[in-house]
Amino acid sequence: MGKGLHRRILIGALLAGTACMSGCKKNDAAAGAGAADAVKVGVLHSLSGTMAISEVTVKNSTQLAIDEINAAGGVNGKKIQAVTEDGASDPATFAQKASKLIDDDGVVTVFGGWTSSSRKAMLPVFEKTKNLLWYPVQFEGNECSPNIMYSGAQPNQQILPAYDWAKQKGFKKIFLVGSDYVFPRTANLILKKHIEHDGLTMSGEEYQPMGGTDFSGVVAKIRAAKPDVIFNTLNGDSNVAFFKQMAAAGMKSDVIPVMSFSIGEQEAQAMGPSLVEGSYAGWNYFQTLDNPENAKFVAAYKAKFGADAVVTDPMVHGYLDVYVWKAAAEKAKSFDPAKVRAAAVTLDAVPTPLGTVKFAANNSLVQTGYIGQADPKGQFKILWTSPGMIDPNPYDALAFPGKTCTIS
Amino acid sequence: MDAAFLTGQVFNGFSVASIYILAALGLALSFGLMRVINMAHGEILMVGSYLAYLTILFIPGPLGIFAAMLVAFIGAGLLGAGLEAALVSKLTARPLDTLLATWGVSLILQQGARDVFGATGVSVTAPAWLDGAITIGALPLPAARLFIMAVAVAVLGGLALFLRMTRVGLLVRAVNQDRATASAMGVNVRQVDAFIFGLGAGVAGIGGVVLALLGPVTPNVGQSYIVTAFLVVVLGGLGSMIGTTIAAVMIGLVMALAQIFVDVSFAQVLTLLFVVLFLQFRPQGVIAIRSRALDAE
Numbered sequence: 001m002g003k004g005l006h007r008r009i010l011i012g013a014l015l016a017g018t019a020c021m022s023g024c025k026k027n028d029a030a031a032g033a034g035a036a037d038a039v040k041v042g043v044l045h046s047l048s049g050t051m052a053i054s055e056v057t058v059k060n061s062t063q064l065a066i067d068e069i070n071a072a073g074g075v076n077g078k079k080i081q082a083v084t085e086d087g088a089s090d091p092a093t094f095a096q097k098a099s100k101l102i103d104d105d106g107v108v109t110v111f112g113g114w115t116s117s118s119r120k121a122m123l124p125v126f127e128k129t130k131n132l133l134w135y136p137v138q139f140e141g142n143e144c145s146p147n148i149m150y151s152g153a154q155p156n157q158q159i160l161p162a163y164d165w166a167k168q169k170g171f172k173k174i175f176l177v178g179s180d181y182v183f184p185r186t187a188n189l190i191l192k193k194h195i196e197h198d199g200l201t202m203s204g205e206e207y208q209p210m211g212g213t214d215f216s217g218v219v220a221k222i223r224a225a226k227p228d229v230i231f232n233t234l235n236g237d238s239n240v241a242f243f244k245q246m247a248a249a250g251m252k253s254d255v256i257p258v259m260s261f262s263i264g265e266q267e268a269q270a271m272g273p274s275l276v277e278g279s280y281a282g283w284n285y286f287q288t289l290d291n292p293e294n295a296k297f298v299a300a301y302k303a304k305f306g307a308d309a310v311v312t313d314p315m316v317h318g319y320l321d322v323y324v325w326k327a328a329a330e331k332a333k334s335f336d337p338a339k340v341r342a343a344a345v346t347l348d349a350v351p352t353p354l355g356t357v358k359f360a361a362n363n364s365l366v367q368t369g370y371i372g373q374a375d376p377k378g379q380f381k382i383l384w385t386s387p388g389m390i391d392p393n394p395y396d397a398l399a400f401p402g403k404t405c406t407i408s
Numbered sequence: 409m410d411a412a413f414l415t416g417q418v419f420n421g422f423s424v425a426s427i428y429i430l431a432a433l434g435l436a437l438s439f440g441l442m443r444v445i446n447m448a449h450g451e452i453l454m455v456g457s458y459l460a461y462l463t464i465l466f467i468p469g470p471l472g473i474f475a476a477m478l479v480a481f482i483g484a485g486l487l488g489a490g491l492e493a494a495l496v497s498k499l500t501a502r503p504l505d506t507l508l509a510t511w512g513v514s515l516i517l518q519q520g521a522r523d524v525f526g527a528t529g530v531s532v533t534a535p536a537w538l539d540g541a542i543t544i545g546a547l548p549l550p551a552a553r554l555f556i557m558a559v560a561v562a563v564l565g566g567l568a569l570f571l572r573m574t575r576v577g578l579l580v581r582a583v584n585q586d587r588a589t590a591s592a593m594g595v596n597v598r599q600v601d602a603f604i605f606g607l608g609a610g611v612a613g614i615g616g617v618v619l620a621l622l623g624p625v626t627p628n629v630g631q632s633y634i635v636t637a638f639l640v641v642v643l644g645g646l647g648s649m650i651g652t653t654i655a656a657v658m659i660g661l662v663m664a665l666a667q668i669f670v671d672v673s674f675a676q677v678l679t680l681l682f683v684v685l686f687l688q689f690r691p692q693g694v695i696a697i698r699s700r701a702l703d704a705e
Contacts, residue, residue, distance in 0.1 A: 237629075248534070
């Protein structure tokens with residue numbers, strides 16, 4: 001009897017441990033100081049939990065844009081008051097905090113989200129309240145809501161350009177490695193359709209649970225399959241384990257090139273630049289991008305957050321979202337989410353660190369795709385630029401035939 | 409599927425098992441002796457990883473990794489002993505409270521690491537002599553993984569010798585078999601508890617060092633291993649060292665061999681299914697300990 005009890009306690013402990021990895025995280029919400037002639041906006045990112053590593057910096061750059069706009073006089077004669085909430089790396093918390101921002105704080109719009117799971121959890125909240133979410137991260141497409149402004153890349157602006165580039169380079173056998181959740185699964189679905197359509201070989205497809213660190217089997221399969229290139233949609237810490245174990249098995253990026261879609265400057269720093277040196281990344285922004293707006297932004301960010309701080313694609317999207325929102329609110333002469341949205345998709349191009357960009361009628365950003373190669377300092381040398389700006393398309397014609405995104 | 413791939417996966421199974429052994433031994437030791445479930449065990453691994461990072465900052469070079477293991481063993485061991493003395497010993501009569509209290513400690517340690525080292529994680533670079541691979545036939549075996557297996561074997565051997573040959577080991581075995589009688593015979597049961605808790609934590613510290621060779625060092629790193637470690641302890645028969653070792657090898661092999669046919673996510677499902685089925689047919693785990701400590705309850 002005693003023994004059975006102990007086992008039950010142990011199993012209970014096991015379950016508690018599993019549940020708490022996703023569920024029980026601390027919340028540290030901080031509301032900004034109030035002012036009578038201010039307009040409230042929400043900033044909703046994971047400030048704790050596994051995604052904090054990435055999202056805190058997006059929150060910082062969003063805050064930087066808000067501070068800059070306030071210093072320059074605000075929007076429509078009002079200062080912006082940011083109400084910051086912690087999504088705690090947990091989709092349910094994101095949804096709950098989004099409701100709280102809209103219903104209790106009365107924000108006119110929200111900047112935030114990173115994982116697709118967090119966006120999918122918030123979507124019904126924004127549709128129900130007819131508010132507007134500015135989402136800054138590249139994602140898998142296959143979604144089209146009038147209440148979300150998708151400023152991160154659609155698949156045809158990041159993954160497919162990278163695929164086309166790899167095809168041009170003569171890579172024929174492609175191996176897909178990803179974390180096991182909606183973005184990598186959908187991205188790989190699209191890639192597989194294109195690989196099949198173009199007559200290339202898909203030499204393997206492997207998924208690792210979120211946060212998983214044992215790649216021994218994956219590495220062995222890669223060795224057996226001998227691919228020309230690996231397309232990597234792993235997220236977060238798993239990348240460190242993946243690159244370390246590939247290197248330990250004698251397959252660094254110079255032996256089998258890796259093209260990553262979630263490794264930017266920040267991640268390269270955190271992983272140790274020597275680990276990712278020589279590998280490729282596809283984004284719509286690299287810190288090395290040469291234009292005056294970018295120089296100004298990088299300098300301002302470093303002035304505020306330290307000379308060692310690096311800037312990444314999602315951070316720039318978080319930053320430019322605030323400026324586009326400002327321009328749209330000024331054009332609409334209103335903070336009403338529907339009017340701001342209508343103005344945002346008809347704006348003239350806005351100068352941003354990405355260059356001048358504008359939103360398309362389907363609520364997504366028209367932008368350029370880049371391929372970079374990691375250097376020993378964790379920065380990326382831009383090797384390839386897409387021919388012209390790419391119109392966003394949430395529904396890939398091969399993977400989702402017949403679906404289109406029309407927002408009226 | 410070729411033979412090299414199959415043997416490679418068997419090797420990987422043992423390699424993963426050796427990590428599980430290092431992660432789970434401490435849990436098995438403290439559970440076997442004290443019936444205490446230490447939810448902060450994963451964070452002790454994490455502390456070991458960060459100690460490795462710090463040691464290698466100060467002692468770079470080919471032998472830094474050995475210094476790191478020594479530092480992590482002592483550092484994590486002291487942390488474990490301190491945790492036992494300050495918290496666990498006060499709650500031994502209330503197992504559920506220990507569970508919650510040590511879980512609290514785990515959160516504190518995670519947040520502490522986040523505040524001291526930052527949320528982004530640090531990287532431990534393996535010394536150059538662990539970089540390459542030793543090729544046997546057509547099969548390159550990564551030196552780092554061979555090293556980890558050697559460490560696991562050395563730790564197991566060392567522990568076995570220690571428990572069998574030394575006087576302290578004798579006391580530990582006595583308390584393990586019959587706490588009340590040992591105490592009546594003059595064994596300081598409290599000291600033995602603190603010692604074994606510290607020893608288990610020290611082993612976890614070494615586990616943390618070798619983990620840093622394969623994966624990231626982040627405040628959350630312990631969380632990725634703790635569930636499997638619990639699984640190994642349950643499957644092994646709650647507290648037996650040999651059982652824990654066999655269970656770790658079983659789980660490692662099932663995990664690795666399943667990956668020949670399915671991806672990692674699904675391999676984890678199959679592994680859990682295997683454990684559930686195994687416990688259906690053998691609820692006492694691999695090795696059942698028959699000790700009076702258990703009968704008494």
